[in-house]
Amino acid sequence: MKYNPIVNEKIAKFEEFASLHPYQSEETIQGSLEVMYELERALCEISGMDYFTLQPAAGAHGEYAGLLIIAQYFKSKKEKRTKIIVPDSAHGTNPASAALAGFEIVSLKSDENGIISPANLKEVLTQDVACMMMTVPNTLGVFEKNIAEISKMIHENGSLLYYDGANLNAVMGIARPADIGFDVMHINLHKTFSTPHGGGGPGSGPVGVKSFLKDFLPMPLIIKENDEFKVSFNNKKQSIGKMKAFFGNFPVLLKACAYVKALGGVGLKEASTQAVLNANYVLSCLKDKVSIPAGNVCMHEFVLSSKGHLGEGIKTLDVAKRLLDYGYYAPTIYFPLIVEEAMMIEPTETESKQVLDEFIDVLSKIIDESKTNPEIVHNAPVNTFVSRLNEVEAARKPKLHW
Amino acid sequence: MNYIPINEQDKKEMLARIGVKNTEDLLSLQIPEVLRAKKLNITEGISEQELLLLFKNYAKKNKSNLVCFRGAGIYDHFIPSLVDEIIGRSEFSTAYTPYQAEASQGTLQAIFEYQSMICQLTGLDCANASMYDGATAVAEAVLLAVRTSKKNKVIISSAVNPEYISVVETYTKNLNIEIIKIEIDEKTGSVNQNLLQSKMADDIGAVVVQSPNFFGIVEDMQVLSEISKTKNALFVAIVNPVSLGLLKTPCEYGADIAVGEGQVFGNQMYLGGSTFGFLAVKKALEWKIPGRVVGQTIDKNGKRGFVLTLQSREQHIRREKATSNICTNAALNAFAGCVYMACLGSNGIKEIAETNISKARYAFNAIKKIDGFEPLFSNSLFFNEFVFKTTKNVKKIEKQLLKENILGPLNLVKINKKYKDCIMFAVTEKRTKQEIDKLTDILNRV
Numbered sequence: 001m002k003y004n005p006i007v008n009e010k011i012a013k014f015e016e017f018a019s020l021h022p023y024q025s026e027e028t029i030q031g032s033l034e035v036m037y038e039l040e041r042a043l044c045e046i047s048g049m050d051y052f053t054l055q056p057a058a059g060a061h062g063e064y065a066g067l068l069i070i071a072q073y074f075k076s077k078k079e080k081r082t083k084i085i086v087p088d089s090a091h092g093t094n095p096a097s098a099a100l101a102g103f104e105i106v107s108l109k110s111d112e113n114g115i116i117s118p119a120n121l122k123e124v125l126t127q128d129v130a131c132m133m134m135t136v137p138n139t140l141g142v143f144e145k146n147i148a149e150i151s152k153m154i155h156e157n158g159s160l161l162y163y164d165g166a167n168l169n170a171v172m173g174i175a176r177p178a179d180i181g182f183d184v185m186h187i188n189l190h191k192t193f194s195t196p197h198g199g200g201g202p203g204s205g206p207v208g209v210k211s212f213l214k215d216f217l218p219m220p221l222i223i224k225e226n227d228e229f230k231v232s233f234n235n236k237k238q239s240i241g242k243m244k245a246f247f248g249n250f251p252v253l254l255k256a257c258a259y260v261k262a263l264g265g266v267g268l269k270e271a272s273t274q275a276v277l278n279a280n281y282v283l284s285c286l287k288d289k290v291s292i293p294a295g296n297v298c299m300h301e302f303v304l305s306s307k308g309h310l311g312e313g314i315k316t317l318d319v320a321k322r323l324l325d326y327g328y329y330a331p332t333i334y335f336p337l338i339v340e341e342a343m344m345i346e347p348t349e350t351e352s353k354q355v356l357d358e359f360i361d362v363l364s365k366i367i368d369e370s371k372t373n374p375e376i377v378h379n380a381p382v383n384t385f386v387s388r389l390n391e392v393e394a395a396r397k398p399k400l401h402w
Numbered sequence: 403m404n405y406i407p408i409n410e411q412d413k414k415e416m417l418a419r420i421g422v423k424n425t426e427d428l429l430s431l432q433i434p435e436v437l438r439a440k441k442l443n444i445t446e447g448i449s450e451q452e453l454l455l456l457f458k459n460y461a462k463k464n465k466s467n468l469v470c471f472r473g474a475g476i477y478d479h480f481i482p483s484l485v486d487e488i489i490g491r492s493e494f495s496t497a498y499t500p501y502q503a504e505a506s507q508g509t510l511q512a513i514f515e516y517q518s519m520i521c522q523l524t525g526l527d528c529a530n531a532s533m534y535d536g537a538t539a540v541a542e543a544v545l546l547a548v549r550t551s552k553k554n555k556v557i558i559s560s561a562v563n564p565e566y567i568s569v570v571e572t573y574t575k576n577l578n579i580e581i582i583k584i585e586i587d588e589k590t591g592s593v594n595q596n597l598l599q600s601k602m603a604d605d606i607g608a609v610v611v612q613s614p615n616f617f618g619i620v621e622d623m624q625v626l627s628e629i630s631k632t633k634n635a636l637f638v639a640i641v642n643p644v645s646l647g648l649l650k651t652p653c654e655y656g657a658d659i660a661v662g663e664g665q666v667f668g669n670q671m672y673l674g675g676s677t678f679g680f681l682a683v684k685k686a687l688e689w690k691i692p693g694r695v696v697g698q699t700i701d702k703n704g705k706r707g708f709v710l711t712l713q714s715r716e717q718h719i720r721r722e723k724a725t726s727n728i729c730t731n732a733a734l735n736a737f738a739g740c741v742y743m744a745c746l747g748s749n750g751i752k753e754i755a756e757t758n759i760s761k762a763r764y765a766f767n768a769i770k771k772i773d774g775f776e777p778l779f780s781n782s783l784f785f786n787e788f789v790f791k792t793t794k795n796v797k798k799i800e801k802q803l804l805k806e807n808i809l810g811p812l813n814l815v816k817i818n819k820k821y822k823d824c825i826m827f828a829v830t831e832k833r834t835k836q837e838i839d840k841l842t843d844i845l846n847r848v
Contacts, residue, residue: 001498002405003405004495004496005403005405007450007453007454009490009495010454011453011454011457014457014458014461015466015467016461016462016464016466016467017461017464017466017672017673018670018671018672019466019467019468019478019670019671020464020466020671020672020673021468021470021472021476021478021671021673021674021809022475022476022671022673022674022675023472023474023476023812023816024465024468024472024809025800025804027465028464028465028468028804029464029465029673030463030464031459031460031461031462031463031464032460032464032673034460034463035457035460042444045442045443045444046442046444048439057534057535057538057675057676057730057732058534058728058729058730058731059729059730060717060727060728060729060730061534061538061727061728063727064727068572068575068576071576091718091729092716092717092718092719092720092721092724092729093717093718093727093729095717095721095722096717096720096721096722096724096726096727097727098722099722099723099724099727100545100573100577100726100727101576102575102576102577102578103576105721105722137432142432143432143433145432145433145434147437148434148436148437171433171439172442173439173441173442174429174433174438174439175433175437175438175439176439179437179439180437188730190730194405196495196496196734197496197497197498197499198494198495198496198497198733198734198735198737199494199495199497199498199499199500199506199509199512199513199733199734199737200498200499200500200509200513200531200694200730200731200733200734201532201534201676201730201731201732201733201734201735202534202675202676202678202730202731202732202733202734202735203730218572240572240575241568241569241571241572241575242537242565242568242569242572243538243569243572244534244535244537244538244569244675245475245535245536245537245563245565245566245569245663245674245675246475246476246565246673246674246675247673247674247675248675249534249675249676250672250673250674250675250676251672251676252676254457258453258457260444261445261447261448261453261456262403262404262405262447262448262450262453263403263404263405263447264444264445264446264447264448265441265442265443265444265445265446266441266442266446266447267403267404267447268442268444269441269442270404270406271404271405271406273425273429274406274408276425276428276429277413277416277417277420277425277428278408278416280416280420280428281416281419281420284419284420284421285419297428297431297432298432299432320502321502321504324502324504324505329498329502329505330502330505332501335718349404349405349406349408350405350406350407351407352407352408352412353408353412353415353416379702381504381505384504384505384507385504385507385707386503386504386507386701386705386706386707387504387701387702387703387705388504388701388702389503389504389699389700389701389707389708389709390699390700390701390702391503391699391709391711393699393700394697394698394699394709394711395697395711395712395713395714398528398688398695398697398711398712399697399698399699400514400517400521400527400528400529400688400695400696400697400698400711401514401517401518401521401522401527401528401529402518402522
């Protein structure tokens with residue numbers, strides 16, 4: 001989660017954007033269509049894809065759209081492909097989206113370094129595989145160094161490669177998904193492109209494809225003809241249809257477009273580069289105090305394991321709760337599932353060195369506390385509005401309204 | 403601008419700590435040279451001042467702030483000033499998903515209040531934390547109904563908003579679910595009850611009806627619900643929350659699932675998104691619903707608090723066996739809905755509903771008097787939207803209205819070819835008498 005530029009909020013409040021009805025005629029919404037068109041072109045350049053739809057409302061919604069596109073593609077070729085390969089380190093939305101799109105899920109085990117090995121892939125890559133979903137860098141923050149070989153294997157099998165853009169913040173201007181072998185992808189604008197999380201939404205999950213998949217994109221598409229912007233339903237015959245009503249989450253698209261315009265091509269690369277530098281800095285300061293299962297260098301995030309580094313009876317959960325006491329919103333814990341006692345650190349590029357140093361100090365202090373004063377860690381948090389909440393009781397006797 | 407608060411000195415120290423010379427070396431430790439990107443062909447970054455100018459220029463190319471008589475799913479309602487003020491507070495707007503409950507009580511309580519109000523509004527027992535929009539809420543309701551009934555045929559009224567039907571078709575396409583669209587009674591513009599009765603069979607899992615429907619007409623939900631129960635199908639009600647200020651609640655007519663578009667509650671139109679969808683169910687379906695749910699619990703000291711709950715339905719735990727793939731939802735938009743409801747209270751919502759009905763009727767009666775305008779449907783039980791067939795030139799009407807800063811009625815032929823020369827008006831509480839009179843005056847003149 002990075003800094004949400006205040007200026008973008010200001011822009012999103014312009015009445016000229018906010019007061020538009022979705023069924024206004026094209027000539028009355030040229031400005032908004034241009035913003036969407038400009039964003040679409042920029043996302044194509046950043047990712048190397050040929051076309052994007054801006055309609056999906058979130059990352060998982062984008063995954064789902066992307067997989068429907070893949071299903072439609074194989075249907076059009078009259079090929080029966082029923083399976084999707086999902087690495088065991090993937091986000092839970094990957095298999096859930098694949099199931100919703102009607103596919104069977106084949107789980108692929110990561111190798112001992114936490115990446116996909118061609119040998120493991122070979123074992124599950126059967127003729128009925130429609131696609132493999134990958135997150136690059138993966139959820140351990142590691143760049144899949146075998147990606148060229150994996151791409152070759154997948155495509156020789158007639159399958160497609162899907163890029164989960166959750167970690168695009170690591171590679172803007174550094175590596176482009178389409179160039180390294182991916183056919184379909186989604187981007188989480190609310191992560192990489194700085195739009196605020198809103199306590200869980202709204203997001204936006206544009207889906208990019210290479211040109212051979214263009215006709216399957218959801219409707220409508222925004223196109224430019226003789227300097228005019230149009231809402232096109234031209235691909236009606238083969239399109240997967242509509243993913244949501246109307247165009248997409250426009251204010252999120254607008255803020256993302258403003259972000260791209262403010263940074264420019266060079267700035268985007270600087271952002272990703274700094275994100276990688278920040279993550280590696282934190283990693284290098286913490287590596288002697290915890291385990292880093294995926295090795296001592298990472299992209300924009302890394303996953304540590306606190307197993308064997310904490311006082312007796314103290315878990316990663318306790319460390320996370322203690323972080324709240326020190327004023328930090330604790331990072332994702334117990335994910336990815338392949339790392340025991342995991343904690344995922346993703347500082348982003350918008351934190352200062354001072355903030356990073358303080359965080360490193362606090363985390364080190366908590367690790368010490370877990371040995372010298374385990375009670376205080378176990379009882380955390382104490383400085384928050386409530387102390388540790390009873391989740392078991394909440395689920396056992398659900399009270400879901402007044 | 404790149405929003406990076408780190409200077410060259412910091413960078414040097416950080417690189418030294420890592421033990422590399424520069425960032426290029428750091429990147430090459432991970433990414434093979436052949437996979438590296440060329441320089442991005444995106445124009446250079448600009449200053450804040452330039453950015454504001456650029457987007458002001460885009461903004462100017464829109465024709466905005468029109469007096470809006472157009473609806474069809476997105477409506478121009480008045481939004482109390484409190485709504486934007488409260489949801490714009492950074493404690494809400496920039497907050498992360500509330501995974502760390504103890505540090506997210508504000509967000510969690512807001513969602514709990516939202517769920518509570520949706521339950522009161524629909525009369526049902528359990529609401530989730532929100533869906534992306536009304537259309538996806540309907541699609542998820544269909545999947546939920548199929549999952550629950552274990553029957554894969556679903557009847558949907560063709561007077562459901564066509565955007566919603568499209569999304570339902572997208573969502574069900576690959577899942578061996580059959581969507582049976584039933585034609586409406588063209589005279590009344592509402593569901594043909596005899597036709598529905600004749601289509602009911604033991605293998606129908608659910609019946610999906612919208613009221614007020616796409617054409618603004620209030621359906622006889624009681625009868626339709628009873629018809630669907632004759633074959634034990636679940637009844638899915640798509641409702642406009644504003645109308646619930648006056649109309650019966652989905653619970654009262656036996657709906658198992660109620661869904662709808664929340665934009666009308668405190669969210670700007672923004673070209674149709676972002677908005678939020680709501681989804682509420684009977685108690686029996688509680689563990690089967692999609693998406694996040696907040697529950698009340700207590701902390702170690704017995705103090706009331708809130709957590710994400712029933713999580714074993716969700717993708718981060720159940721993966722491919724989850725009840726839905728949804729993760730990010732429309733939290734802040736739903737919160738706008740929550741603040742809106744809190745501002746108005748139940749009496750306020752009732753008043754808004756009454757004002758919509760009376761203003762829409764005032765406009766309907768005035769237009770009816772104009773030569774060349776006939777109501778399309780004989781059923782006059784409509785909420786805040788209605789359809790006329792006209793002998794006048796529809797394009798000319800639209801053009802003239804736009805010239806006078808009015809976004810006129812929707813030309814229905816764009817939605818369905820069979821509605822040639824039919825135009826649909828929406829009249830909310832925001833329209834003044836003067837605006838309505840000006841509209842009818844222009845319709846007279848054209």
